[in-house]
Amino acid sequence: MFLRATKFYKKIVFRVILLYTSIIFFSFLILFFMVYSFFEVYLDGKISEQLVEKAKSYRILYRQEKLEGLLKQISKEVEILNLSEQFLRIYDRNRGFILSIGDFPSGLEVENFMKEKIDYYAVKKSNEFYIVLYKLSSKHLLIVGKSTHSNNKLLNRLQDIFFLSSGIAFFISILGGFILTATITGKLKKISEIAKNISNSMDLNSRIKITGSGDEIDDLSKVINHLLDRIQVLVNTVKETSESIAHDLKTPIARIRSSIENAMIKNNLSKDCTDLLGYVLEETEIINQMIADLLTISKIESGAYSLKIEDFNLSEAIRRLCYLFKDYASSKSVEVSCDIQDDITIKADSKLLSRAIANIMDNAIKFNMPGGKVAVSLSREQKGISLRIEDTGVGIPPDKINKIFEKFYMVDESRSVCGSGLGLSLVKAVVEAHGGEISVKSKEGKGSTFEIKL
Ligand SMILES: Nc1ncnc2c1ncn2[C@@H]1O[C@H](COP(=O)(O)OP(=O)(O)OP(=O)(O)O)[C@@H](O)[C@H]1O
Numbered sequence: 256m257f258l259r260a261t262k263f264y265k266k267i268v269f270r271v272i273l274l275y276t277s278i279i280f281f282s283f284l285i286l287f288f289m290v291y292s293f294f295e296v297y298l299d300g301k302i303s304e305q306l307v308e309k310a311k312s313y314r315i316l317y318r319q320e321k322l323e324g325l326l327k328q329i330s331k332e333v334e335i336l337n338l339s340e341q342f343l344r345i346y347d348r349n350r351g352f353i354l355s356i357g358d359f360p361s362g363l364e365v366e367n368f369m370k371e372k373i374d375y376y377a378v379k380k381s382n383e384f385y386i387v388l389y390k391l392s393s394k395h396l397l398i399v400g401k402s403t404h405s406n407n408k409l410l411n412r413l414q415d416i417f418f419l420s421s422g423i424a425f426f427i428s429i430l431g432g433f434i435l436t437a438t439i440t441g442k443l444k445k446i447s448e449i450a451k452n453i454s455n456s457m458d459l460n461s462r463i464k465i466t467g468s469g470d471e472i473d474d475l476s477k478v479i480n481h482l483l484d485r486i487q488v489l490v491n492t493v494k495e496t497s498e499s500i501a502h503d504l505k506t507p508i509a510r511i512r513s514s515i516e517n518a519m520i521k522n523n524l525s526k527d528c529t530d531l532l533g534y535v536l537e538e539t540e541i542i543n544q545m546i547a548d549l550l551t552i553s554k555i556e557s558g559a560y561s562l563k564i565e566d567f568n569l570s571e572a573i574r575r576l577c578y579l580f581k582d583y584a585s586s587k588s589v590e591v592s593c594d595i596q597d598d599i600t601i602k603a604d605s606k607l608l609s610r611a612i613a614n615i616m617d618n619a620i621k622f623n624m625p626g627g628k629v630a631v632s633l634s635r636e637q638k639g640i641s642l643r644i645e646d647t648g649v650g651i652p653p654d655k656i657n658k659i660f661e662k663f664y665m666v667d668e669s670r671s672v673c674g675s676g677l678g679l680s681l682v683k684a685v686v687e688a689h690g691g692e693i694s695v696k697s698k699e700g701k702g703s704t705f706e707i708k709l
């Protein structure tokens with residue numbers, strides 16, 4: 256579950272959607288803050304302005320018709336207008352508040368204002384009220400105010416609209432991002448599937464279909480097709496060259512062999528001479544084998560080798576190999592043990608894969624010490640099939656472990672008892688041609704473990 260989540264996190268679809276929605280979300284957020292602050296400042300200014308205007312008009316009335324006239328006008332306004340969110344106070348220095356309409360904010364210090372000059376006014380804003388204090392005369396102070404309730408309501412509404420619209424935009428952006436990337440990645444997926452099929456089957460005649468849309472994906476398909484054309488030419492060249500090399504080398508070696516055989520049969524040679532000719536004959540056989548191995552490796556690596564894929568009972572094949580190697584192992588005083596899970600069948604080139612496994616087992620015995628052990632185990636695991644060949648042999652030095660899969664590489668040539676250094680190159684080529692992996696862990700003087708995962 257966690258693995259699937261981390262895999263999805265790496266997908267282009269996820270990244271594009273994340274980027275897309277983040278851009279839309281942050282654009283919305285910035286827009287919201289701009290609109291919200293504009294409205295907040297605008298409403299503050301507007302209401303303060305209205306209150307100051309009102310206070311000024313009361314001030315004019317106060318001058319013309321004195322306090323009585325102002326009180327009359329206010330009581331008329333209260334009767335006619337709805338002043339539910341507003342409040343009005345007139346403060347008399349001697350008598351305290353002589354008029355009070357509406358809710359009054361607590362804790363408002365009015366005494367200080369009485370010390371100010373006539374016509375002095377101040378605008379104040381708390382969380383709940385806008386207030387204008389106006390000094391009408393040395394005796395009277397006018398206080399007009401309005402609750403912030405309706406403003407807050409408007410701003411809250413704005414906030415709700417933002418949340419709703421950003422929610423909708425969020426879903427649209429996910430959908431949009433998904434459709435956008437799914438179209439692109441869908442095309443890429445098709446290309447990668449075809450490329451995978453070509454790589455697995457080595458059918459170099461397949462090509463990616465050009466849709467003719469002229470987009471970047473079509474360009475990519477054309478480049479891949481062109482690459483395939485060139486690979487096909489190269490593979491054919493490798494095939495032809497290796498076949499002709501094989502033929503050109505094998506023919507003179509065959510001639511040498513038959514000449515030696517004829518010489519050994521017909522002529523009455525001395526024992527030394529016969530021994531020498533016998534040795535040359537053996538060496539030509541080794542050269543023949545090396546040429547054949549080298550050709551097989553080159554062909555597998557280049558894809559020119561046609562694998563004969565069939566149902567292959569790996570459990571049985573490894574059991575048989577263990578049995579076959581037992582005599583050779585006991586001649587070297589090495590003990591071979593096998594722990595093989597039953598009926599593990601795969602699709603593989605049985606001959607080639609058996610040969611590769613045999614090489615690892617051969618190495619495990621060959622590079623072992625008298626009294627040593629070789630443990631072969633085959634099991635089906637969550638990610639595939641695992642074959643481990645563990646030995647208690649001489650081991651491989653850490654600085655040389657990466658080279659052992661190279662052609663003709665031998666850790667210590669004097670140590671290598673009859674070998675050409677081609678075995679592990681063949682193993683690697685075969686395992687990779689079957690879509691598998693080979694790895695090795697080793698400790699010098701303690702032993703090595705080769706693991707093939709299929
Ligand atoms: N199990 C092992 N323990 C220690 N060294 C090893 C082991 N397997 C491989 N090596 C080292 O890696 C080298 C390469 O192995 P590889 O099988 O390719 O060649 P080889 O066995 O020498 O020759 P060939 O397999 O062609 O007969 C060996 O020469 C040996 O030095």
Ligand SMILES: [Mg+2]
Nearest residue numbers: 614618678679
């Ligand atoms: Mg070998």
